[in-house]
Amino acid sequence: MPPPLVTVTENGLYCPAGGFHIDPWRPVDTAVITHAHGDHLRHGSTRYFVAEPGVAIARHRLGTDHHPMPLKYGEQLQLGSTTISLHPAGHILGSAQLRIEHEGQVWVVSGDYKRQPDPTCAPFEPLACDVFISEATFALPVYQWQPTVEVVEEIFHWWRANRERGLASVLFCYALGKAQRVLAELRAFTDETVYLHGAVNVLTEVYRQQGVEMVPTLPVTGERKTDYKGALIIAPPSAAGSPWMRRFGDHSSGFCSGWMRVRGNRRRRGYDRGFVLSDHVDWPGLIETFKATGARRILLTHGYSDALARYLNELGISASALETAYGDEEQQ
């Protein structure tokens, strides 16, 4: 058997033949980045490679003195004795799968991905490979996503119903990706202005500069006396329960996450409403993707890796879990 193309080191996933790390959790020389979420893109490395549509977001997160090197989707690059390329993962704008080829062997690192269409980013492309390293955040069969349009319609009706009762609607979404996806999907229902928390606002501006079309937005500001009755406000979950919320007075709160699929999670979180909207792949999507890659071996990161590995092994697909430091932005 040829030596593994990717191993787990104390710094993160590492490709010895190419001499680079993938989404390292400690500073390294060369880091190939699948996407800009905090657990995948960290400070301190010398060189970063990112997919071209993700450069602006990566610069925003790393600070302007960093110059991540862009790779077009599908563009090939020699690193060490490997050939690498980045391909759309459908997770957030600029998210990528990493394809590594070396002496006739192909490994693909999925990063985070989903199979549902998303107007803010290029759709996931299944890649034929020998070994597929997949995320497994929602790898239990209870996690199956309904069509996005149904969820966004629920959000829209919730907003309207709150308005009728004279309430503001505060929707908590992860600030990078989820918020902009909701803003883009809302175009099918309205062209009304949505108010944004500062953390969501800066990222939404970056998306807009990249040409992503969304409903009009305004930042929630301290100075102006805005009446938020009947308005929709998008904020990161960290703002929940903070003094920042006081300005909205009576409001209804909602939370967008794949975890909202389970009633216990909805109730424990204490939001008025849970909307099942995830940027991660669901159970049927995982199985379908594994088939599409034709991989002979599956390695798993995030979430329910152990359960999925056991299930795949029972189906006769060789699989195991990798211990990584990746977290889950949907939990935050």
Place this chain on the structure above:
Amino acid sequence: MRAFAALYEELDTTQSTNLKVAAMSRYFREAPPADAAWATYILSGRRLKRFIGPALLKRWLIDEAALPEWLIDEAYASVGDLAETIALLTAGTAHSEATADDLPLADWIEDRLLPLRDADDDIQRQSITGWWRQLPYRQCFLLNKLLTGELRVGVSQLLVTRALAEVTGIERTELAGRLMGEWQPGALFWQGLHAAESPRTDPAVPYPFFLASPLEGEPSQLGDREAWQAEWKWDGIRGQLIRRAGECHLWSRGEERITERFPEIVDAAARLPDGIVLDGEVVAWKDGSIQPFALLQQRIGRKKLTAAILATVPVQFLAYDLLELEGQDLRAAPLRERRAHLEKLLADASPLLQISPLVIGSTWDELAGARADSRQRNVEGLMLKALDSSYGTGRQRGAWWKWKIEPHSFDAVMIYAQPGQGRRSNLYTDYTFGVWREQELVPVAKAYSGLSNPEVEQLDRWIRAHTLEKFGPVRSVEPSQVFELAYEGIAASARHKSGIALRFPRILRWRADKPASEADTLANLQAMLMQAPDEVRRSS
């Protein structure tokens, strides 16, 4: 069923009681009468008699979902609710909630579910798995909830009657009365709820119970001692004793008819004049004093009442309120008036019908002194009732308070944990605790409640990081965390490994300051058992 499924979800996800009431009112107004009646039945906490066990449903689910059993178990453990797990794994995602076929709730129950009770296994299985496949998620979830009989939805009887009062224009207390006892859901019942005149035709029907709230802090906050009546808080079964139309009926607070359980009390009541309703407590009573609840429990547990058990566990009814006299509803009268009538009524009644005596003490301090004797007297503390209060419905704060004594407590080590139900399904919230016997920790109690939410979450992370072994949903954990546990009663038990059964164990606090080695020993608990009265020790 679509509208009721939507209502269920709305009630389940709404925190505000006003919005819950509004949602129920809207449903009651729009639903067909028979559906509204069934909804009332379900929302007020009644359930269909279960005819299919959870083990069988799980079996069918394994086949339907075509997944291995361990994975179903894993999914169930993370969801925490069987009805929901089934719906998540089987509901046809192809059918959207809005467009799927819809059948009225009453038809679902009367034409589909109830007839299935007597059908053979194959028919039951085919019908139910067929519905799983057809129904969209919300309705599938509701169907499973109806089947498993666990339809608790977080609305109190009080909220249901509030909504019904808005819809019918009938007073809440009157409605609460009309919902008591046994009734058949249907259009006829729904019309009866709207009737201006009380349709009370069944003389067996009790009044809704008035419930006390726990008193936190000192009783001096209640104002003048003279405005309050103090009684012992008895440790028995709260009950309503009805003498009407030549018959006697005894109801428990859980609205269960317990007439047959206590024939001697019913016999004694037969000597009362007609048109009487008493509120009081059934207690085990021997040699002039109340006996521990554990003794009464032996009698409740028996299917058949033998002469021997009647002799071992004699009972008495301690009356503390009079709700009806000469067929007249007295509940609006002030307590001091009802009490005067009660004293007169029971002055020379059977010794099995006694009045719950007043606790003497002219100041709050003197009452606190009396309360300190509670444990010796086998009572749970004091009841404080405003003398000018009427007899309300449900738990309305302000007029009746229970001033309980602090429970017994000991320190134990957590040894197992498993996920909770429903809202706590993703957290390890059900714990098993042990005490030391030599080098070994012997399980003595399971407890769930008592920790704050942040503590529960912190403990959940700790459990995940310190798991020793997993058995299904249960994890054994490193025996290092100590908790102070409280209990209400202690008894010898041959069925428990420790030889001890605790009643109502609960967590008082997390003793992060204590090493496991300093937790209590089984010998300590046995000593506590020896201090408990004789009858408790003998009972098993």
